[in-house]
Amino acid sequence: MIRDFQAPARRLSPKRQACIYVGMASLTEFSLDEAIAVLTRTPATLNALLRGLPNIWVRCKEGKDTWSAFDIVGHLIFGERTDWMPRARIILESGEARPFDPFDRFAQLKESQDKSLEQLLDDFARLRRENLAALRALNLQQEDLTRRGRHPALGVVTLSQLLATWAVHDLTHVHQLSRVMAHQYRDAVGPWSAYLGVLQCTGHRAP
């Protein structure tokens, strides 16, 4: 994939909407260091955004059967415990022979209900730190990133796809968090709602 870096002189096809680094014709699509750079920052980002906020921002939702900011942090914790590194280990140890265990997207609704947001933020930061230390300790080489595993619904996936998804999964929940919070002031902004993209977002459910 070719990426477009600040107002390039050349034209790119819309499909290639991307970023060309000056003097660099193309980039590999995934870099372990780039993914780790995002994964490392998410706990501090959520901490800065959420710790100490009034309950309207933390506990309110977009409606029935939707998640609050509190629920989202709980979900991220559950992913640290059961999804990303356990699946990376399955790929490295068993390849496609052993499909991943399915991930329970709603487990946190039970597990975190007796905790405070502050406890959840601390738990998430600790688990992420431990998982990234374990990831680095694997000392993955470029050829390891192409190793294959089997997702119970999606079929064959690679280790690099799993690790890229871990980072984008953080971003998808930052995306959701900002939307859930903005929703609480949907009426309060009055006519400006037409100008605020986050209020036009209807969520993006997985199929």
Place this chain on the structure above:
Amino acid sequence: MIRDFQAPARRLSPKRQACIYVGMASLTEFSLDEAIAVLTRTPATLNALLRGLPNIWVRCKEGKDTWSAFDIVGHLIFGERTDWMPRARIILESGEARPFDPFDRFAQLKESQDKSLEQLLDDFARLRRENLAALRALNLQQEDLTRRGRHPALGVVTLSQLLATWAVHDLTHVHQLSRVMAHQYRDAVGPWSAYLGVLQCTGHRAP
């Protein structure tokens, strides 16, 4: 607006998808302290998310005529300088008699081009701190929040709508930032793209 606080027993209409605090039947739609709680946290949130990230996350865009993370921080700075507090002062000093000056949504593309991301993050944090100090110094009372001004395109708006919009505007750009960043790994996640809501988001342009 009635708000729904964690799994309410009662049913709410979809329009009222909201948050009821236990023991609290309803809330006013806007609270100055709630808005300030969000506004206070945005500089640290962006700092935690962006400072020191590789350029792929900071300088890449979603395509031609779209914004990078760098551009978004520049836009937030321009808002601090020319939009929110200047407009609050126009409402308090002139009411509807003097329409707001139009806001240039693209000014930052020229103004910030010679700066580093780190400089922009520092500028944004300083300007926001100064603006919130100025806001607090106004010592606004409940009745001030209903004072009216005139938006050049939207018509009559109130001070509370302006201040609510300031907070939601932060959130709309956190929403956009997470989407722009996730876009860079659109291909790298492989078949997981179907599960990642942020990759289904096509942006939400103002009309």
